[in-house]
Amino acid sequence: MNQISVFDSPKPVFSPAEAQRLLVRDYGVEGTLTELVSERDQNFLVDSPAGKFVLKIANAAEDLDFLALQNAVMKHIERADPELGLQRVVTTKEGDETVQWDHGTSRHAVRLITYLPGELYSAASNSPALLESLGTFMGRLSRALKGFGHPAAFRPGFLWNLDEVMTVKPWLSDIVPERRDLVARIFARYEARVLPSLSTLRGAVLHQDANDNNIVVDAATSTVAGLIDFGDMTHGRQINELAVTLAYGLLDVADVYQSAAPLIAAYAKVFPLEAEESTILFDLVAARLAMSVCISSRRAKEFPDNDYLLVSQAPAFRLLERLDRTNPEFFAAFTRHAAGLAPIPTSDAVVEWLSSPDCSPHAMFDVDLDRSGRILLELNSGAPGMEHAADPQAYWNWLKARLHDEDARFAIGLYGEVRDVYKGEQFATAASPEWRSQHLGQDIFIAAGTALRAPLAGKVLSVVDNALPYDYGPTVILEHRAGANGTLFWTLYGHLSRETLAMVKEGQQIAAGQLIGSIGEHTVNGGWAPHLHFQIITDRLGQSGEFPGVGQPTLWPVWRAISPDPNLILRLAPESFSHDRTPPDVLLKRRAEVLGPSLSISYRKKLKIVRGRGAYLYDHTGRAFLDGVNNICHVGHSHPHVVEALNRQATILNTNTRYLHDTILDYAERLGSCFPKPLSVVYLVCSGSEANELALRMARTVTGRRATITLDWGYHGNTNGLIDVSPYKFNRKGGRGKPDYVEIAELADPYRGQFKGYGANSGIAYAASVAEKVELIRETTGHGPAAFIAEAISGCGGQVFFPDAYLKTAAEHVRKAGGLVIVDEVQTGFGRVGNHMWAHGPQGIVPDIVTLGKPIGNGHPMAAVITTPEIAKAFANGMEFFSSFGGNPVSAAVGMAVLDVLEQEDLQAKARVTGDYLKARFTALAEKHPLIGHVRGQGLFLGVELVKDQVTLDPATEEAGLIANDMRNHGVLISTDGPFDNVLKIKPPMTFRLREADILADALEAAMVRV
């Protein structure tokens, strides 16, 4: 072999004096010569008045074509990147790049090249900045050499060409026996991971020898200033350049990752890596080290006197050992990340699919985690409970007590938490002094024995017992696809029970929701309090059965791509993962100081609600509560279409009705068209109270009268004028009774009132009470009432539905006396009753004035009054009606959006279906529980009246309160109302579906048993 012959052939041995003489002769350079270290050539540093140079006297066996290649490279770089610190060829007096000098019988090629000032890298102190500078330098070199070619760069049989590393594999036997297996493993790794794709990687002419005695550093700036010695140049795989640089650069560094990352990043910034190159970079680093120890071991045998040959072995073995003990796939991910590429090419696609509507994971536990109370744990010394860290049973006892106190069902251990609890040697890392401590999964602490279900369909990849202390214990890994034919990914379930090992088999197909195991006791689960460690894996790193559950914090961006947030599948609300600094007790105190005490607050255990979505409200701990009572957020909490409309219009303009605006008119026309003629004229206001105030003002203005008939237990708003017509207020605590100008008609309550049943007979009979009041008013005032005001269904009265013909007959009595009929639809409108848009619809009446509120803006403060053109005209008596905010463009846009959603999602029809189902479930419950006296309602406006006695109808007030509070504690919100507060009120957002109906009915059933 060529190189062996260079070694066979002795080094040139010119004396300095002789070299000096020849130098003057051929180059005209006169200076002092100092011999430099060289393995096979003879080099002198020339210090002359013209500057410093290096005189290179080649080994007699040196290939002249190869020297021509080196000269050509220097010239090429001079053009491609003139600033790059490489030496330049100095020509002889004759203009030649090379001369021949004879010594004895041998003839040597001689070149004079410029000298690069600075210190050697080997003398400089290593730092990330220096490594970065080296990366930049080498990147520039690769970039400059991109277009370079030369026939002599193809060096068949050149030993140091990393592409040919397999050539030296037979020399394994020359390595000291105790290191042989290590190097054999490195070759095996190379054969498996590099060789198959080697020929498809891009090639280039490479320097291949950026070792610390060839790199020149500018000491002042601590940056790489140059690179010398082109003796190992060859054409090879492009990536070898970086691999060789790292093989030297990483020798004896404290932290392989922290040293490699800046170097790779800087290199790739100048000269981008390809993904395939990044994937095998560290295998090539290892291969280069293996190559060098093979070659040096063989040489050491051949030249037992040459100590230099073994100099680099020890650090090389040390690095090889670290590389050998590190997962090559992890190195690949690390390198891709360092090179600015995606650490795991498929990770984003998996995350995207998991976040898409196509993926709807099944619950992993039979307990509904979303609606269960939860505790957030910190697994670090000093955190609550960690005094028991060494004793899993004691920790679990502590946790159980806390779960009980907090009314919680499970506790969460955080994804991404850096923990100091990982003590086993398996958490140490070979390539860096950093331990693996950042949690890659999410923990769910829940009782041992709790059944575990697969969240997604898949196949069992492995089911094994990882029985080391602090390990996973019995562990299941499932394999999934991100959609049909999508990319593969895996989910890991650790710390399971022994029984799990017999529950699923490797290769078994698993359906979403299928039982795959159960939570293990600390005695079998690796020595932890019972919990599930749940982790997503986008790249198995070639492992099976087991997988790292924690990673190095400094490598988190890599680990995060390998194991993205498990909550993509668990889907607990975001509030679950942080401690709220102002929990309910804190707010309650502040509220008592700053808000008036007349404001009531729901439930014994107060709720801090921070977010809403659809039919669910979320508290400060992320616990979801099914909202069974909020009819204001009619089309679902924070419906995106409504929010978007609000945002859009608020961004453009918000004024008032004193300017012309298309949206206001579009909305008024659209809202008006939802009513039968002649109801068509719209007034836009801000609250139900404002609407009812306006309705009464209209009726009184138009009739010139004041007297008003209202229904017993009616509620119409919070103003003075409305309290006057609200027996629910003036006849209860703090009320001052009925004013003179108001008369109360009997509430048409077919269950509790004097006329039973929903037939027209009952309705007509109740309407007689209105006729009576009309007469009474006529007697006292000499004329009829200004108005009769009634809710379409009595809400505060206890979800009381009127019997047939009631409103129609009552209206006839009122109208005969010249009064107007106001129907308050503030609670009940917009399709809630299912079969009609307005709850007065089934009563067969067209009111004179209808008031709307609550659901109209899905939570945005707006309301409306609808009347006939005739009444509107009569009302316009010269006094202006103006509401600063009523009918502003933002409210109009919101109102429009609510109507859009109602139509697009067909919510009225769905309310009927869900309502019928819910009512049927309540009716079935009533058969089992005599506490339920009456189930009533339509669509999603329902009432369940509780009585102690089915005959006397003695109201079960206390029980109703207990049930509402019990349901709240179990994650379902309803309220109570009615004269005796014994009616369970159910009026949820219209997005309630059968699933929600079941949750509510189940919670009611359970509460009835408990109470």
Ligand SMILES: Cc1ncc(COP(=O)(O)O)c(C=O)c1O
């Ligand atoms: C039937 C009825 N009318 C009017 C109102 C008053 O509406 P607001 O609170 O928007 O002023 C309410 C409020 O609860 C109501 O239930």
